[in-house]
Amino acid sequence: MKTHSRRRFLGTAALGAAALSLPRAKAALAPAPDAASATARKLKLGLIGCGGYGLADVRAAFKAGGVEVVAL
Structure with missing residues (x-):
């Protein structure tokens, strides 16, 4: 049986943390999409049981732009 030590x-733990951070580092080095395709894409928004708060959220999304409401 192996003995446990703080070292x-x-x-x-350090090895595990480094392994978990690798995908983020790889994503950070990926080239950014060009601005034209990023602005052409819209976020599709669907709300379920939205009520008054949901209506305020939809209005805020429309003010921000780049949003298409697909379901209420």
């Missing part, structure tokens, strides 16, 4: 625990 081994910290090393394993």
Whole structure:
């Protein structure tokens, strides 16, 4: 049976944290999409049981722009 030590625990935890951060680092290095295609795409918004608060959210989304309401 292996003995547990603080040094081994910290090393394993650091290795795990580094492994979890790799996908984020790769995404950060990816080239950004060009501005024309980014503005042409719209966020599709659907609300279920929206009520008064949902109506305020839809109005705010329309003010922000780039939103298409597809379902209420």
